[in-house]
Amino acid sequence: RVFDGSINAKWFGAVGDGITDDTTAIQAADAYARSIKSGVFFPDGVYLISSLTIYSGSTWIGSGRDITVFKARTDSTQDIIYGDNTDENWGRTTGGATQFVDGCTLIGLTIDGQYAEGKTAGHGISVWGCKMVWRDLSIRNIPGRGIQTEWMDSGSMVYGMEGYFDNIRIDRTGEDGWYFNGPHDSTLNNIIVIDAGLKANDTYDSIRANFNGTAQWQNLHTWSRSFTGSRPRYSFHDSSNSTNILNAHFEGPRSANIMLNAN
Numbered sequence: 001r002v003f004d005g006s007i008n009a010k011w012f013g014a015v016g017d018g019i020t021d022d023t024t025a026i027q028a029a030d031a032y033a034r035s036i037k038s039g040v041f042f043p044d045g046v047y048l049i050s051s052l053t054i055y056s057g058s059t060w061i062g063s064g065r066d067i068t069v070f071k072a073r074t075d076s077t078q079d080i081i082y083g084d085n086t087d088e089n090w091g092r093t094t095g096g097a098t099q100f101v102d103g104c105t106l107i108g109l110t111i112d113g114q115y116a117e118g119k120t121a122g123h124g125i126s127v128w129g130c131k132m133v134w135r136d137l138s139i140r141n142i143p144g145r146g147i148q149t150e151w152m153d154s155g156s157m158v159y160g161m162e163g164y165f166d167n168i169r170i171d172r173t174g175e176d177g178w179y180f181n182g183p184h185d186s187t188l189n190n191i192i193v194i195d196a197g198l199k200a201n202d203t204y205d206s207i208r209a210n211f212n213g214t215a216q217w218q219n220l221h222t223w224s225r226s227f228t229g230s231r232p233r234y235s236f237h238d239s240s241n242s243t244n245i246l247n248a249h250f251e252g253p254r255s256a257n258i259m260l261n262a263n
Contacts, residue, residue: 006041007033016045023049042068051078054104062108065138069110074118080111083127101129113142123148130183135166146170151182162186174199181210193222197232202254205237213240224252234259
């Protein structure tokens with residue numbers, strides 16, 4: 001090994017000035033970090049990107065929310081952070097997947113989708129996989145879903161399932177704030193969703209837990225800034241097998257704070 005430790009994204013050419021496209025440099029830093037089973041550190045700055053692919057074992061650590069910012073190019077319609085092979089696996093309910101995200105870490109980052117500045121499509125984070133550890137994230141100004149995650153029934157796979165998500169703020173999304181369809185039996189703590197569903201009134205949800213979205217949700221707050229514009233349909237829309245919610249403050253939807261669909 002030439003180096004054994006955290007990789008600085010700037011060693012691979014990332015600039016972080018908000019003007020230079022840093023996509024290629026970040027992917028190169030991640031590839032090398034994974035090859036030595038390490039992670040990538042992002043100093044303070046604004047990293048302009050088209051779309052970043054995250055892989056099994058990727059570990060990205062920023063200097064803190066609103067200090068390290070991934071800013072999407074307005075001419076890109078791709079997801080800002082995209083899990084390896086997610087589109088091909090999306091909707092899979094049985095075994096057989098051989099390429100997906102099996103564990104990844106995101107800490108201390110802001111993802112700015114530039115929805116208000118002209119980006120028309122793409123989710124903030126889109127990952128089909130398991131065993132994620134994400135904390136201290138800010139996802140803002142996203143034309144699609146702020147976050148969408150999905151995983152299949154754990155009985156179909158040998159990889160495990162649970163994810164850990166803590167201190168995540170989602171602010172202004174065109175569609176759902178968080179569409180959660182796994183990994184089930186995850187823990188989600190300190191989740192704030194503001195102004196979800198801006199594309200169409202009474203259509204999208206602040207949090208949508210689908211069939212495989214069995215999880216433990218703790219300390220939630222969803223709300224809307226305005227009562228005159230587009231607002232989410234439900235604050236929490238649950239279609240999972242089982243959901244535990246502890247300490248939640250829901251406000252601002254059009255139809256109802258909570259929608260429970262039996263399965």
